Amino acid sequence: MELDLIGDQELLRDTAAKFMDASCPLDVVRQLSATDTGLPANYMQEAAELGWFSLLVPAEDGGGSVSGDGLRDAAILAEERGRRLQPGPFVPMNVVASALAARGSADQKAKVLPAILNGEALATWAAADGAGAWPPGTGLSASSAGGRFILSGCAGLAQDAALADWFLVAARSPAGQHQFLVPSSTPGVSLTRRRAHDITQRFASVDFEGVELDADAVVGDPAGTADDLERQLQVALVLSVAETVGAIEALFDMTRRYAIDRTAFGRPIGSFQAVKHQLADMSLSVEAGVSISAAATRAVQAGQDDAGEIASMAKAWVGDTGIDIAQGCFQVFGGIGYTWEHDLHLFLRRITMNSLLYGQPDWHRERICEIHGL
Numbered sequence: 147m148e149l150d151l152i153g154d155q156e157l158l159r160d161t162a163a164k165f166m167d168a169s170c171p172l173d174v175v176r177q178l179s180a181t182d183t184g185l186p187a188n189y190m191q192e193a194a195e196l197g198w199f200s201l202l203v204p205a206e207d208g209g210g211s212v213s214g215d216g217l218r219d220a221a222i223l224a225e226e227r228g229r230r231l232q233p234g235p236f237v238p239m240n241v242v243a244s245a246l247a248a249r250g251s252a253d254q255k256a257k258v259l260p261a262i263l264n265g266e267a268l269a270t271w272a273a274a275d276g277a278g279a280w281p282p283g284t285g286l287s288a289s290s291a292g293g294r295f296i297l298s299g300c301a302g303l304a305q306d307a308a309l310a311d312w313f314l315v316a317a318r319s320p321a322g323q324h325q326f327l328v329p330s331s332t333p334g335v336s337l338t339r340r341r342a343h344d345i346t347q348r349f350a351s352v353d354f355e356g357v358e359l360d361a362d363a364v365v366g367d368p369a370g371t372a373d374d375l376e377r378q379l380q381v382a383l384v385l386s387v388a389e390t391v392g393a394i395e396a397l398f399d400m401t402r403r404y405a406i407d408r409t410a411f412g413r414p415i416g417s418f419q420a421v422k423h424q425l426a427d428m429s430l431s432v433e434a435g436v437s438i439s440a441a442a443t444r445a446v447q448a449g450q451d452d453a454g455e456i457a458s459m460a461k462a463w464v465g466d467t468g469i470d471i472a473q474g475c476f477q478v479f480g481g482i483g484y485t486w487e488h489d490l491h492l493f494l495r496r497i498t499m500n501s502l503l504y505g506q507p508d509w510h511r512e513r514i515c516e517i518h519g520l
Contacts, residue, residue: 154212159222166230172489175231179345184233194265198223202244207255208263217447221388228392231346231496235270235306237385241378242269242314249366249374269312272352276300280505282375283316288324297357307337307350316375323372325365332357344499376454380446382504383457387464390500391439394468397493398432401475428474435464455517458510465501472497
């Protein structure tokens with residue numbers, strides 16, 4: 147967490163933490179992992195009342211943030227969500243809300259956006275291809291006929307797609323890229339639920355078989371779709387990285403406390419040199435993750451020219467290093483950490499799954515090379 151939070155941001159963080167602890171603490175998260183939705187009753191609506199999906203939307207469209215820097219405020223929430231392994235489509239809901247606020251039509255802003263902000267409708271960003279790979283929009287193709295569009299293909303790794311009322315999708319056509327806002331009830335749209343490594347979240351593949359859409363389903367000007375997708379990706383990366391950093395921090399704190407409390411040969415295991423060195427190395431990596439997450443948030447919030455590069459650097463570094471830290475925590479805990487009843491594996495699952503979402507670390511390293519023409 148950044149140290150220079152203003153009072154309103156601290157209040158936002160504390161209010162969110164209290165809500166999560168009351169409505170969905172870790173023991174409840176574990177119980178909900180066996181259910182279809184993975185969500186407590188009315189969780190998304192209550193989160194919406196706290197403004198979770200309004201932070202990236204201007205006040206004139208019904209949104210607003212506590213500090214004026216909506217992305218930084220959303221990153222604060224994402225980090226707290228990571229600390230508590232919260233379920234639900236927080237990242238994709240904010241991506242869709244920000245996209246509609248920036249590029250949506252008057253009708254989309256009047257009918258769909260308010261429902262998302264109020265938690266009355268759920269929306270998810272279905273941008274990966276059928277295998278969950280990036281860049282966005284490669285899994286779908288679009289053709290036009292008689293003023294209508296026909297979508298075909300598959301979008302994978304769509305979070306909480308089974309609960310979604312709307313899908314924001316990207317598709318390629320001979321004229322370039324387009325984005326569409328598609329009701330989940332549209333004929334030709336079908337879902338295939340996917341078992342995820344992270345048992346606290348739900349994912350599905352969304353198939354589009356000759357889905358016919360009117361022109362009013364288009365989001366934004368096709369000429370600017372590439373730039374829109376880049377901005378949406380940057381937002382998703384910032385929030386995903388912040389959530390991962392929160393999970394890493396919570397897991398490391400759990401491990402450090404265990405090293406202090408657990409004794410062997412009459413001494414806390416944290417007093418042994420080998421464990422000390424391991425904890426020191428992990429602590430350095432945790433702090434580096436906090437710093438690079440904050441740097442990415444500030445860059446994307448400010449719209450810097452190198453924001454995409456910094457966001458990809460953060461995703462690649464945290465994606466790989468987070469898993470290394472989690473494995474190091476396993477070693478400190480020893481055998482007890484490998485049991486189903488211990489919470490450690492739940493954090494490892496979230497950290498690992500977040501590493502795959504919105505582009506794996508290798509993809510982002512390649513993206514950085516492409517940015518520099520390498």
